Amino acid sequence: MIASRTFESYTDYVYKQGGKARGRREELLAHLPKNTKGFTRIFRDAARHLKVGPVLCLGARTGAESLGAEQAGFTGSVGVDLHPVGPTVLQGDWHDLQFPDGSFANAYCNSLDHCLYLDKFAAQVKRVLMPGGRLYIMATNRDGHTLEAWEAKGGNEGLYWDTSDDLRDAICALGFQVTASWRTGKWGHYVLKVR
Numbered sequence: 001m002i003a004s005r006t007f008e009s010y011t012d013y014v015y016k017q018g019g020k021a022r023g024r025r026e027e028l029l030a031h032l033p034k035n036t037k038g039f040t041r042i043f044r045d046a047a048r049h050l051k052v053g054p055v056l057c058l059g060a061r062t063g064a065e066s067l068g069a070e071q072a073g074f075t076g077s078v079g080v081d082l083h084p085v086g087p088t089v090l091q092g093d094w095h096d097l098q099f100p101d102g103s104f105a106n107a108y109c110n111s112l113d114h115c116l117y118l119d120k121f122a123a124q125v126k127r128v129l130m131p132g133g134r135l136y137i138m139a140t141n142r143d144g145h146t147l148e149a150w151e152a153k154g155g156n157e158g159l160y161w162d163t164s165d166d167l168r169d170a171i172c173a174l175g176f177q178v179t180a181s182w183r184t185g186k187w188g189h190y191v192l193k194v195r
Contacts, residue, residue: 002170003147003160004116013116014093016156018083021061028085032062039068042138047072049180049191050134053105054078058094058121059114062086074106095120102130110138110187112167116158122174126194135176135192139164164188 007013021028043055053074057065060079063086069077080092092098094109095117107125115121125135141163142150150160161167168178168190176192183189 001147001160001162001166002118003151004118005151005158005160007116007158010116013158014082017114019156021083021085025085028062032064032067032086035062035064036067036071039065040071041068043069043072043074045184046136046189046191047074050074050136051105051130051132053130054103055106055108055136056080056097056099056104056128058107058109058125059111060084060086060089063088065108065110069106069108094124097124097128099128101127103128104133105130106134106136108136108138112137112139113157113159118159118170119174122171122176126175129194132193134179135171137167137171137190137192138187139167139190140186140188164190168192 054076055066055069055074057069057077057079059081060066061081061084063079066077066079066088079086079089080094081089082093084091107129142161147160165188171192172178175195177195178190179193180191181189
């Protein structure tokens, strides 16, 4: 099951996405070297399922994802975030990406719980991927958390799903198909291509 949160306005949604970043730049960047190593390992493990070329890392905040992709051999990788903190992350909105059509061999995201419009996200990813490109998603299950509790809590998350497979299915319904999937600990990994 997939559900979306209602915000007062799109401006309110954008503001709330910056909650973790406001006033915490130094604290967030202190973890950048460790997080970059983790993402380097993630991209090396996934490399056989991805295409040669750059990765567009969506919701990259500090840039650990794009730096890890670079260190794993995906030259030209870049991060985008509504509220960038890292020096290598561009300000951008995954609902309306600033890149030309066919700019990236791969796109990556592990923060789709902060997406407001999954259909716009999917359309933008399709647009910026090169022909045959890959979308690599990581997501966790919501073990022990219900939709009712999520709605009552409020906050900045825009999207709810029960299981990571629910998220995968919702993305596939928007024109993608799975080429590979696996689990590591709590994370589900899904590599998809445009149908």
